[in-house]
Amino acid sequence: MTTALGEFSPDERAAQEERLRKAWETPKGWRYWTSVNNSQIGLWYGVTAFGFMLFAGVLALLVRLQLAVPNNDLLTADFFNQAFTLHGTVMMFLFAVPIFEAIAIFLLPSMLGARELPFPRLSAFGFWSFLLGGVFVCGSIFFNSAPSTGWFMYPPLATSKEYSGIGADIWLLGLSFIEVASIAAAVEIIVGIMKCRAPGMRINMMPMFAWYLLIVAGMILFAFPPLIAGDILFEMERMFGWPFFDAERGGDPLLWQHLFWIFGHPEVYIIFLPAIALMAMIVPTFSQRPIVGYSWIVLAAVGTGFLSFGLWVHHMFTTGLPQISLAFFSAASEAVVIPTGVQIFVFIATMLAGRVIFSVPMLFGAGGLVVFVIGGLTGVMVALVPFDWQAHDTYFVVAHLHYVLIGGMLFPIIAGIYYYFPFFSGKKLSDAWGKAAFWLMFVGFNIAFFPMHFSGLRGMPRRVFTYPGDVGWDWFNLISTIGAFIFATGVLTVVVDIFRPKTKLNDLNPWRSGTLEWTNNPDESWGMRSVPIISSRYPLWDQPGLQRDIEAGRYYLPDAQSGRRETLVTSVLDAEPIQCLRVGGTSYVTIVAALALGGVFIALTFHWWITTIVCAVITLMAILYWLWTGTAEIPPTPEMDVGLGKSLPIYVSGPASVGWWAMFITMVGDGTAFASLMFGYFFYWTIHDDFTAGLNGPGVFWPSVAIALFIVSWGLMLAARHLNRGDKIAGARLALIFSLAASLGGSVAGLLGPYVYDMQPTTHVYPAIVWIIVIWAVVHAVVGCIMQLYCLARSFAGIMTARYDQDIVNVTLYWHFLTITAVVSFGVVGLFPLVR
Amino acid sequence: MKHLLPPEIESLWTLFTAPVVWAAHFVVCYAAVAIYCEKAAVWDVDFGNVRTALGIFTLLALAMIVLSAYLAWRQWGFGAGDPPHDGATDQDRKRFQGFATLLLSGLSFVAVVYVAIPLIFIAGCQQ
Numbered sequence A: 001m002t003t004a005l006g007e008f009s010p011d012e013r014a015a016q017e018e019r020l021r022k023a024w025e026t027p028k029g030w031r032y033w034t035s036v037n038n039s040q041i042g043l044w045y046g047v048t049a050f051g052f053m054l055f056a057g058v059l060a061l062l063v064r065l066q067l068a069v070p071n072n073d074l075l076t077a078d079f080f081n082q083a084f085t086l087h088g089t090v091m092m093f094l095f096a097v098p099i100f101e102a103i104a105i106f107l108l109p110s111m112l113g114a115r116e117l118p119f120p121r122l123s124a125f126g127f128w129s130f131l132l133g134g135v136f137v138c139g140s141i142f143f144n145s146a147p148s149t150g151w152f153m154y155p156p157l158a159t160s161k162e163y164s165g166i167g168a169d170i171w172l173l174g175l176s177f178i179e180v181a182s183i184a185a186a187v188e189i190i191v192g193i194m195k196c197r198a199p200g201m202r203i204n205m206m207p208m209f210a211w212y213l214l215i216v217a218g219m220i221l222f223a224f225p226p227l228i229a230g231d232i233l234f235e236m237e238r239m240f241g242w243p244f245f246d247a248e249r250g251g252d253p254l255l256w257q258h259l260f261w262i263f264g265h266p267e268v269y270i271i272f273l274p275a276i277a278l279m280a281m282i283v284p285t286f287s288q289r290p291i292v293g294y295s296w297i298v299l300a301a302v303g304t305g306f307l308s309f310g311l312w313v314h315h316m317f318t319t320g321l322p323q324i325s326l327a328f329f330s331a332a333s334e335a336v337v338i339p340t341g342v343q344i345f346v347f348i349a350t351m352l353a354g355r356v357i358f359s360v361p362m363l364f365g366a367g368g369l370v371v372f373v374i375g376g377l378t379g380v381m382v383a384l385v386p387f388d389w390q391a392h393d394t395y396f397v398v399a400h401l402h403y404v405l406i407g408g409m410l411f412p413i414i415a416g417i418y419y420y421f422p423f424f425s426g427k428k429l430s431d432a433w434g435k436a437a438f439w440l441m442f443v444g445f446n447i448a449f450f451p452m453h454f455s456g457l458r459g460m461p462r463r464v465f466t467y468p469g470d471v472g473w474d475w476f477n478l479i480s481t482i483g484a485f486i487f488a489t490g491v492l493t494v495v496v497d498i499f500r501p502k503t504k505l506n507d508l509n510p511w512r513s514g515t516l517e518w519t520n521n522p523d524e525s526w527g528m529r530s531v532p533i534i535s536s537r538y539p540l541w542d543q544p545g546l547q548r549d550i551e552a553g554r555y556y557l558p559d560a561q562s563g564r565r566e567t568l569v570t571s572v573l574d575a576e577p578i579q580c581l582r583v584g585g586t587s588y589v590t591i592v593a594a595l596a597l598g599g600v601f602i603a604l605t606f607h608w609w610i611t612t613i614v615c616a617v618i619t620l621m622a623i624l625y626w627l628w629t630g631t632a633e634i635p636p637t638p639e640m641d642v643g644l645g646k647s648l649p650i651y652v653s654g655p656a657s658v659g660w661w662a663m664f665i666t667m668v669g670d671g672t673a674f675a676s677l678m679f680g681y682f683f684y685w686t687i688h689d690d691f692t693a694g695l696n697g698p699g700v701f702w703p704s705v706a707i708a709l710f711i712v713s714w715g716l717m718l719a720a721r722h723l724n725r726g727d728k729i730a731g732a733r734l735a736l737i738f739s740l741a742a743s744l745g746g747s748v749a750g751l752l753g754p755y756v757y758d759m760q761p762t763t764h765v766y767p768a769i770v771w772i773i774v775i776w777a778v779v780h781a782v783v784g785c786i787m788q789l790y791c792l793a794r795s796f797a798g799i800m801t802a803r804y805d806q807d808i809v810n811v812t813l814y815w816h817f818l819t820i821t822a823v824v825s826f827g828v829v830g831l832f833p834l835v836r
Numbered sequence B: 001m002k003h004l005l006p007p008e009i010e011s012l013w014t015l016f017t018a019p020v021v022w023a024a025h026f027v028v029c030y031a032a033v034a035i036y037c038e039k040a041a042v043w044d045v046d047f048g049n050v051r052t053a054l055g056i057f058t059l060l061a062l063a064m065i066v067l068s069a070y071l072a073w074r075q076w077g078f079g080a081g082d083p084p085h086d087g088a089t090d091q092d093r094k095r096f097q098g099f100a101t102l103l104l105s106g107l108s109f110v111a112v113v114y115v116a117i118p119l120i121f122i123a124g125c126q127q
Ligand code: HEM
Pocket: A268, A269, A271, A272, A314, A315, A333, A334, A336, A337, A340, A375, A376, A377, A379, A380, A382, A383, A384, A388, A391, A392, A393, A397, A400, A401, A404, A405, A408, A409
């Protein structure tokens, strides 16, 4: 590109920097915590997740101490159950996934050359939700009420009030809350990667990390909702006795296993891929050359992303499903090894082709890969049905999963910490400490977990709190415990190294990396001083003078004359600048919204209904206030000069806008949850000869009326958007009101079906699943009506007009999804009993 | 033949065509067999028919993937340039997309075949 770069005198530059600093200022004192800037949120998020990891690590050490010798009575059986359940739960839900959301929020803007991700307040909201939910879940063990039925919560054990107390509710509600935060992060990450890259950063030039995170965020969107749907069914059973998993009343515990593992297997890749993504940043730097086989990595990331959804039943090989079904999943499990292998070979090839510097990050990276490969090999073994029949639920599986998780996730994270420490603090961790930590961890890990293969093959089951002395498991266990403590010493070494006092480096890029994030000065909160034009995958290697030009403000957005936080939005494929986006700044509202929503979940756990309602209302108010004051603001001038002689619009609506994409992505996730509920409906149909058990259905009449009204409502919504666009404001408002009325009518009709036929959800699973589907649709309609009222209010307030119509366009998008949901829901519950 | 093919689409989504076909094939195989094995007694269908139907469906899926591979190959310029396709040009971006799509088609092809293998060797539900 031959755009002439900007040229500013030192005085101009100083003035620009002053304004930028002011716009991006981090609040001082206790207000610091109201910051929404990605560097603070990312840091808090990461530190919190790391803290949860240390906590779960302590639990693991307790577990290992109990198992060190046979017939041990250090812990009670019940506390042991709580300890291992909480260990697994915290590691998976409060460490492994969130730490990557943290890293993504922290690094992505700088890597992509953006000032911020598009929805900083959403990130902040996600963080506060995560913190609150996490503390709630972890804290339970101090009241002897932690979940105790294993991290996958199988019914009937976990649905039984007798065997699992409030811990199960804490698990379900606490984690549902955190899942909401994960989906929020996924929205942020997808939109950020697709729309907020530096100009010129075409998709063939995106940093590897971004490719992986894009795929991972997409996976979150399809993996978490089935679990949320499962949580809803589960909680309905525990709270109100709806028998979704109760075989006596037509339910089936296997449905939970399906929903859990449809989430659970992709989850392990959701954890693994970002770790590989870190490696894909580290390996080229220390091999001192570009990655070999960029396209192959894309193949591997996308391929793994898809295939990982076809593996879930390999966790259910022993549940008595038809063997032909098992075989499909076994085959897919073997197929996923191909892309996984490709990633590893790409790294090896890059290292062979370059000149490798064996620094601490490389040490952790390479050590992790070795460990991971061993875990991959046992994975291939347990993916074979006959082998798994022997190994299932033994310590062999424990060995497998720790090899893949610690090798594939924890080691790369530590590598990432060593690698990126200078990026966020301007200081370097110590080589000597790092090497010591690595060897302690590597050796300790293998001493701890390798013997588990043998204790497993000798038949030691998982989750036993003690065992007799004469069955040949004792030595293996003692060795494992010793290894665990060596490993823990290694982790501690890392922690100490992080907190040791260090001197400041005078070098932004100590590793001589090639990617964009290393141009950022950690002492300034604006991220990019100016948003550069990119023409290489490794701009710092290939674009001479880049650093200097960025710092001299010679590229886009060198100034903040509006006093607002601004970043560029670019097109998906070729990253051409299309908008100057103003993002949200410091605010309390995110904290209030997160705390209130947390209140809803916590109050539900203890069945405090009034508190639940109060918190729900506060949440709604907070979110409405947030949207009203923080989104779709009409700018004083339609266009803005972004530098280099370019002017860009500030307000766009429809598919060009980030808000539209956020809605679309959220609704895809929402649709997945809905599909999971429908899966439940048809699941019950397949397993029973007559799934209605001779009970009443909702009839045909009321569901049909509901469908008709929802379609009318949709038509009116389209009309409203159209009229609004044509500046026929009165007509648009009228159409909105009628559309609202139609969908309310549709909701009532929908509820009338099961109501007039007196379907009793506690008697049998059939009425229960019909009710849940109907309620799902109605809740969506009610949320839609609130959105319509919001649009009306905006219209009357004069902040939604023909030209500035983001709100109504996004609500119409919601309406497409709502209509599909309603038509499918009422169509299926009304008509399917006839045609079956 | 060439004019029958759709024109080149400028989108990120074409990248996912072949894996989506894999996913559809997988879901159909799984669902068909799962339903069949529960309902076989009621419906009185022979497993052979299910197998044949899924076999045909597998061939269709493979054909779709081959088509996607061909389109990708075209987008890649029929191999006119070698990777890495890292230039700051439209052409390199397109070629990169083509090449990555081609690779994904290959993987999806293999994965569909993998999933179909049980249909050859397992002649019943075996529950
Ligand atoms: C080479 C690819 C892999 C294959 C074929 C594979 C296969 C399996 C199978 C069949 C099981 C179930 C064993 C049983 O319960 O009897 C299992 C368990 C598990 N795998 Fe893998 N795996 C692979 C990679 C991974 C990766 C990359 C991770 C995470 C980073 C992972 C994490 C786990 C976990 C956490 C469990 C245990 C879940 C539980 O029962 O608590 N696996 N794996």
